Amino acid sequence: MKQLKSLVIAVILLVGMQVTAQSKVAHIDLQALMTTMPEMKTAQDQMKKIQESYDKDFKGMAAEYQTKLQKYEAESTTAGDVLNETRSKEMQDMGGRIQKFQQDAQKELGQKEMDLLKPIMEKAQSAIKKVAKAKGITYVLDATVGSGVIVADGEDLLVAVKKELGF
Secondary structure (H helix, E strand, O other): OHHHHHHHHHHHHHHHHHHHHHOOEEEEOHHHHHHHOHHHHHHHHHHHHHHHHHHHHHHHHHHHHHHHHHHHHHHHHHHOHHHHHHHHHHHHHHHHHHHHHHHHHHHHHHHHHHHHHHHHHHHHHHHHHHHHHHOOOOEEEEOOOOOOOOOOOOEEOHHHHHHHHOO
16 A cells, blocks of 8 residues: 555656656746837826826916915915914815825826736737747746746747737
8 A cells, every 4th residue: 555655656746747847938027028019108108198187287286275375374364263264174175185186196097007008918928928839838937127036047038029029
C-alpha cells in the first residue's frame, strides 16, 4: 500500500514537472506598451480637455465665493445680525456646493478615464494574446515596475505586440 502511494505521488510529480517544462513563459511591460499606443495620446488629450473644463468651472465658483465673502465681511458691521446670519448660511451653502462639485468632478473624471482606457486595455490584451498564441507561449507576465515580477529573463513581447498593433 505504501509503495502504491509513493508510486502515485512520483507519477504526479513527474507529470507536473513535464507540464511545467513544456510551458513557455514571457513577459511584457504593459504600462510601456499602453503609453506608446496612439489611442492613449487621444485619451490623454480628451482627459486634459475635460479636466480644464472642470478647473475653469471650479475657479469661477471659487472666485464668486471669495468676492461674496469679502463683500459680506466688509458690510458685516453695518448689516445687522439677521442679515449677517442669512449671509453666513448662504456662504456655508455655497461652500458645500463647491465641495460637492469637486467631489462629483473627481468621480466623473475617474469614470471617464476608465471608459477611455478600457478599450485601449482590451486592444492591448487582445494583441498580447494573439502574439503569445503565435509564439506558443502559455503564460505572459506583466513586467511593469512594481507589478511583482522580480526576474524578467524570459522572452519580452513588447516589440512583437507593438508590431501586431501596427506601430
